[in-house]
Amino acid sequence: MTVDTAAPQILTRTRPRSPIVGAEPFFVELDRFQGPLDLLLHLIRAQDIDIFDIPIARITKQFLGAINEGLDDMQLERAGEFLEMAASLVRIKAQLLLPRPDRLDWEEDPRAELVRRLLEYEHFQDVVHVLQRAEAQRGRHFGKGFIEPRPMSVASRDALQLTLAELLEAAVRIPEPPPPIRVRPPSLVVTVEEKVSLIQRLFEKAKRISFKRLFGPWGTRAHATAALLAVLEMAKQQAVRIEQAAPFAPIWLFSRGPDGADGSDGDQS
Amino acid sequence: MTPEQIVEATLFASQTPLTAAEIARADGELSTGAVRQAIATLREAYENEGRAFQIYELGDGFQVLTRPEFAPYLERFDSVPRAPYLSAAALETLAIVVYRQPIGRIEIEEVRGVSASSVLRTLVDWELIEVVGRGEGLGRPLLYGTTTRFLDHFGMKELAELPPPEELPVVLAELQEAFDLGAAGETSTADDAVGVE
Numbered sequence: 001m002t003v004d005t006a007a008p009q010i011l012t013r014t015r016p017r018s019p020i021v022g023a024e025p026f027f028v029e030l031d032r033f034q035g036p037l038d039l040l041l042h043l044i045r046a047q048d049i050d051i052f053d054i055p056i057a058r059i060t061k062q063f064l065g066a067i068n069e070g071l072d073d074m075q076l077e078r079a080g081e082f083l084e085m086a087a088s089l090v091r092i093k094a095q096l097l098l099p100r101p102d103r104l105d106w107e108e109d110p111r112a113e114l115v116r117r118l119l120e121y122e123h124f125q126d127v128v129h130v131l132q133r134a135e136a137q138r139g140r141h142f143g144k145g146f147i148e149p150r151p152m153s154v155a156s157r158d159a160l161q162l163t164l165a166e167l168l169e170a171a172v173r174i175p176e177p178p179p180p181i182r183v184r185p186p187s188l189v190v191t192v193e194e195k196v197s198l199i200q201r202l203f204e205k206a207k208r209i210s211f212k213r214l215f216g217p218w219g220t221r222a223h224a225t226a227a228l229l230a231v232l233e234m235a236k237q238q239a240v241r242i243e244q245a246a247p248f249a250p251i252w253l254f255s256r257g258p259d260g261a262d263g264s265d266g267d268q269s
Numbered sequence: 270m271t272p273e274q275i276v277e278a279t280l281f282a283s284q285t286p287l288t289a290a291e292i293a294r295a296d297g298e299l300s301t302g303a304v305r306q307a308i309a310t311l312r313e314a315y316e317n318e319g320r321a322f323q324i325y326e327l328g329d330g331f332q333v334l335t336r337p338e339f340a341p342y343l344e345r346f347d348s349v350p351r352a353p354y355l356s357a358a359a360l361e362t363l364a365i366v367v368y369r370q371p372i373g374r375i376e377i378e379e380v381r382g383v384s385a386s387s388v389l390r391t392l393v394d395w396e397l398i399e400v401v402g403r404g405e406g407l408g409r410p411l412l413y414g415t416t417t418r419f420l421d422h423f424g425m426k427e428l429a430e431l432p433p434p435e436e437l438p439v440v441l442a443e444l445q446e447a448f449d450l451g452a453a454g455e456t457s458t459a460d461d462a463v464g465v466e
Contacts, residue, residue: 034357034358034361034381034383035382035383036382036383037381037382037383038382077384078383081382081383081384085382117379117382120380121380121381121382123434123437124361124364124365124368124380124381125361125364126441127364127365127367127368127431127437128357128360128361128364129441130431130432130437130440130441131355131360131363131367131423132360134424134425135354135360135422135423135424136354137337137424138421138422138423138424139340139351139354140337140340141325141334141335141336141337141340141424142334142335142339142340142343143284143285143333143334143335144281144283144284144333145284145349146343146346146348146349146351147343147346147347147348147349148346148347148348148349
């Protein structure tokens with residue numbers, strides 16, 4: 001079978017046209033560039049400049065012109081990256097102006113480090129193209145589950161084949177729901193209020209009472225529950241202080257005055 | 270049941286690449302060697318029968334995928350969202366990681382000339398790269414390397430499929446040539462490159 005879209009998308013995905021419009025001055029859409037190296041490399045390649053003999057003065061001027069426009073809208077970090085490169089360019093330019101021996105080793109050329117970085121960056125741009133190509137090709141292979149499964153609904157989307165009378169007739173046939181079964185929980189035979197007044201009465205005779213005494217004589221769960229709720233309620237109202245020396249040790253209740261003080265400054269627990 | 274049938278059933282039922290060892294779990298008598306043998310037989314059969322799919326090798330796994338020439342037909346359907354094409358920043362970072370791994374954030378930023386922390390985080394989230402160790406330098410920086418999912422995303426069996434750095438210009442020139450030919454209406458010559466010998 002012949003292939004409809006033989007052309008890989010990768011090469012068309014790179015910059016479709018030069019973002020540099022006209023020769024000078026330069027209008028550059030900074031957003032299109034990954035960073036200062038990308039911009040610099042573009043300035044050099046778009047003008048067919050020999051990368052080993054970069055006219056630093058010209059390139060610096062173009063670079064500054066390019067970032068001048070976009071700098072205001074840029075995020076601080078991104079702007080900093082471009083400004084750092086601008087500073088290096090100006091530094092290189094200054095170094096080139098210094099008097100120097102006639103024959104200069106390449107290593108001593110102030111531009112050497114920049115050229116090395118540009119070439120390295122350009123090398124990785126090549127890798128990017130290879131990866132883009134591979135990504136586009138992989139995107140043309142599909143595995144199971146690529147086509148979205150149909151929604152689970154099995155209901156037919158056809159118009160309802162039913163008259164209103166038939167529908168109402170069917171509705172009438174639906175049996176009445178059985179009356180709900182009402183269950184009344186057995187009322188608590190012991191009330192919390194009862195226990196509160198018991199505590200208050202006991203405090204009239206003693207400053208300290210045992211928690212167990214509040215329900216012990218009755219020995220039923222209902223009494224214990226009511227006693228516990230009563231004590232907690234009173235503790236919440238600061239009317240009683242609870243003490244227990246250790247887990248499972250006897251619990252003691254102390255009366256507290258109306259102002260919340262009981263004369264002792266022991267920890268509450 | 271033949272080993273080929275068992276392997277075929279297993280691959281058919283899977284939505285993700287399966288390693289030979291994973292496929293071998295389907296049957297107690299199936300060795301990984303037998304799985305590989307069966308896959309080779311199946312591949313040949315699919316090829317001879319003109320099937321619309323083939324078994325591809327992605328990372329250390331195998332998966333049944335459609336052949337690339339059917340992409341235009343399948344793309345007409347509503348599809349389950351797939352991994353999107355990566356951004357330029359993500360590709361740039363991956364390009365550096367894949368050739369320089371293990372590599373730390375600072376070294377990546379030196380090459381790119383821009384900050385890489387957020388793009389690294391994204392790539393880790395997408396499981397295209399992972400932390401593979403810590404460097405010796407100050408603060409013992411995290412070092413990153415590519416993952417099996419990276420191989421899957423770019424349709425590779427192994428990293429060795431990437432051209433060696435010194436051959437890149439040649440490879441790119443060939444790609445450009447293929448592209449020019451393709452644009453001129455020729456049939457593509459390189460559309461079956463996904464993990465296939």
